[in-house]
Amino acid sequence: MNQNVRIMDYAIRGTISERADEIEKELLKGEKKPFNKIIRVNLGDCHAVGQIPITFLRQLLATCTYTELLKSSSIPSDVKERAKIILQSCTGGSVGSYSTSSGIDVIRQHVAKYIEKRDGHRAYTDNIILCAGVAEGFKTILKLFKAGVDCKNPGVMIPVPQFPLYTATLTEYGISRIPYFLKESNFWSLDMDHLKDQIKIARSYCFPRAIVVINPGNPTGQLLTRENIEDLIRFAYKERLFIFADELYQDNVYDSKFFSFKKVMIELGEPYNKMECASFMSASKGYTGECGLRGAYIEVFNMDTEVKEIYKKLLNTSLCSPTLGQVAIDAIVNPPQKGEPSYDLFIQEKTKVLGDLKIKAKMVVDAFNSYDGFKCNPLQGALYAFPKITLPPGALKKAEKKKILPDVYYCKKLLEKTGIVTVPGSGFGQEEGTYHFRTTILPPVEVLQEMLKLFQSFHKQFFERYSKYDI
C-alpha cells in the first residue's frame, strides 16, 4: 500500500459529512432529533442547495446532445447557432467523439477571446486547456513537478488556510508543502515578510518550485489587492517559482475588483511578463454552479516549450475531458449578447444568483460577528465564510478528553444539535491555537436565515454550557 495515499485525507468529505449521511438515514427511519432536516453548508455545491441552473447553458447542452432540438421551436435561435458551431468543431459532428486532449478547438478559441476581453491583453488558443475540474487540471500540471532526476525533493508553497485538495495532492505526489499563512488580522492578506521567512526555512529541507495562490480565497473569502498580487509576482520571480493561480471564483466578487495574475504580470512588464503561470477557472462555481458537469479551463502562460510538450503528452494519456463539461465552459465564455433572444433571461438569471450571493455574504458575516467569541472577516469574494471562534476552556477540555480537535468537536456538536453540516478549520489549516470552521453562503436566503437562527441559539447554549463546565 502506497503510504502517501494512506495518509491523504480530504476534510470536506470527511467524518462530519459522513455522520451527516448517517443522520439523514436515521431521520428517514423516524428517529427523533432536535431538527427535522440536514442543512449542508460543507460543500460548494450550488445546485445541491437549490441554486437554479442557467437556462441558456442547459439549453445549449441539451441541443448539442440531442440534435433533434436544432429543429425545435422551443430552443432559441442563438442557442441553436452556438450548438451548430460547437458540433462543427467536434469530430464527426458529435459530442460523443473524443475531443483532442486539450479540448474542442472552437471552445478553446472562445476561452482565449474571453480572457482577452477580461484582461485587455492577448490570449492564445494554444495555451488553453479544457479539463475535468480545477483539481484534475492542477494534478496534471503538478505531476510535472514530482521528484525526478533533476530535483530529488521538490516543494510547493501553499496558503494556510487553503482548499484541502491542494494538500491532499501534494501528499499523494510526495511533494513537500511549504505553508504560508494568510494574515487573518489584516483581512486574510499576504504578508510578504512571512513568505520570505517561510521559503528560507523551506530551502533547508526541499527545493521550492512553485506557489499556489487562491484568489478570491477559499475558504477565506478575501480578494487580493493589486498591490498584493504585484508583491507576490515579484517574490515568485526572485525565488524562481511557477505560479498556480486558482482564480476559480473570479465571478464571485462582492464590492471589490478582481485582477487576474496574468494581467498584472503583463502590466508589470519585463522581466515579470515572461514568468510561468497557470490560471484555473471552472463552470462549477461563478453564477452557473455546474459542479456535476466537470468543466474547467486552464490558461498556461509562458510555459517552457519543452515542458509544455511533455505536459501535452501527459494530457494525451487522459484522452479528453468530458465534452459536455467543455460545452458548459463555452456557455460561460460565449454568453448571449445584447439583442440575442436568450440575452434578457440570461442576464436576469445571472444577476439574481450573483445578487443573492452578495446579500448572503453580508448577512452571514454580520450574523457571525454578532455572536460572542466569533470574529469573521468581510467576505469579498468566493462562496464561503471562515469565522474564527474563541472556544470556552470547558470545550477545549472536553475535546481533549474525547481525543478530537476542538474545532471538530464544535462542528460535531453543531451537527448533532441542529443538522447544520460545516467543515472544521483544521481541515483547511489554521494558526496553532486558533479555531475556525467553513460554511458556504449557498442556501437560499430564507434557508440561510433559518440556519443562522439555529446557529445562534446553538452557539449561545454551547457557550453557556462550556463556560460553566468544571475545568
Place this chain on the structure above:
Amino acid sequence: MNQNVRIMDYAIRGTISERADEIEKELLKGEKKPFNKIIRVNLGDCHAVGQIPITFLRQLLATCTYTELLKSSSIPSDVKERAKIILQSCTGGSVGSYSTSSGIDVIRQHVAKYIEKRDGHRAYTDNIILCAGVAEGFKTILKLFKAGVDCKNPGVMIPVPQFPLYTATLTEYGISRIPYFLKESNFWSLDMDHLKDQIKIARSYCFPRAIVVINPGNPTGQLLTRENIEDLIRFAYKERLFIFADELYQDNVYDSKFFSFKKVMIELGEPYNKMECASFMSASKGYTGECGLRGAYIEVFNMDTEVKEIYKKLLNTSLCSPTLGQVAIDAIVNPPQKGEPSYDLFIQEKTKVLGDLKIKAKMVVDAFNSYDGFKCNPLQGALYAFPKITLPPGALKKAEKKKILPDVYYCKKLLEKTGIVTVPGSGFGQEEGTYHFRTTILPPVEVLQEMLKLFQSFHKQFFERYSKYDI
C-alpha cells in the same frame, strides 16, 4: 522534471496521428496529395467516423439536463420516467450538483442489477463505482499498488500486445511491468506455461501484485475461452495477484460468448470466489460509442475492507465523475424494455450498430488475409484488427537507415500514400522480429471497403518496391 512522466508515451495519439493532423491542414490549404481525405482508423472513436448515437441515450441525457423537456411531447414517456428517477437521486434534483464520489446512487443500483442479470450472480451497489472512463478508473485503483513501505518494488503483469495506456500508467507510477505474451499462433490465447515463466523471472526484480487481462482483447480482438479464464484465475490465486479485468468490449462480441471474470470466479467456488478483482466497463464502446461523455463503471469484487476504505478516500479527492457520463451508463444498464415506447427504435439502432460491426469484422480480416505477407487472426470481439505483416528485407533496411522501427515506417508510408491513419504494432508491444499494426473496424461499411481497396493497392506497391530494393 519527473522522469517517469518524461519517458511515458501514448502511441495511439503519437507521431503518426500528429502527422495526420498536419496533412489534414495541408489538404485544406490545397496541397496536392495522392488522396483527398484522411481516414482515421487509429482511435476507437466511434462517432468520429460516423457511428450514429443511440436516440434513447441522447434523449435521456437531454431531458436530465434541460428539464423543460419533461413537459415536451417529443420525448417518449419511458425516457421521462427514467430521467425523473435519476434526477430524484441527484442532490437538489440537478445533474449540476456533485454526486458522491462513487456516483449517483440509483445508477449504481441499476448497474448492480444489470451485472446480476448478465452473470446470474448477486452484485452489490456498494461495489459499483462510476468513473470518468476506464483509464481513469484503472489509475485510481492502481495507485493503491504504488511503491510503499510494505512493498518497495511492486510489479503488475500486463499482456503484450496491450492497450498502451496500461503501460503508460505503470511507467508514470514507477511500477514494474511484467509482460506476458499472447500466443498469436493460437488466436492470441493465453499460454499458461509462459505466464508461469514470466512471473518467475519477475520475482527476481520485483514483487508481483496484480495482473491485467483485456477480454475481449485490445488490440488483438480475441475472446478468452472459459477454460482460459479458469486457468488464469487459478494462476492468479496461486501467485496472489489482484485481477484487473478490462471487460470494456463485452458487448462487442462476434459469434462467441463472453464470460466475465467475476462469473467464472464465483462458479469455480472456493477458494477462487474469494479472490480480489476489479472489472471495467464503459459507455465509450459497445453499441453506444459515447467516448466524449466519459462514462464508465467499475465493479470491485472482494476488495480487502481496509483497502476499500482507502480507495474510497482516494476517490473523494476527485470529487465525482461527470454526472452526464453517469447518465450515459444508466442508459446502457437500464435500457428500454419490450412494450415501452422507446423499445423498437432502440433495438433497431442497437442491432444495426452491432450487426454492421460483425460484417466489418469479417470483411477486414478476409481482406487482410488475402494480401501477400499478411496474417490476421479472426476477430472474435472488440473493434480492432491487428494483422501481422512480414515486411520485405528492403523495407527493413530502409527503416534502419531512417532510424525508425519497421512497423512505424510502414504505417507512415501508408499514411503519406493513402491518408489512412493506423497505429504501429510497436505501440502495443509485439514479439521481437514481428511487425503489426492496429486498425479499427469502425468506419461505415462503404468507407471501409474504399479503405481496403486503397490499402491493397498501397500494400502491393510497397511490397513490389521493397522486394526489388537493392539490399
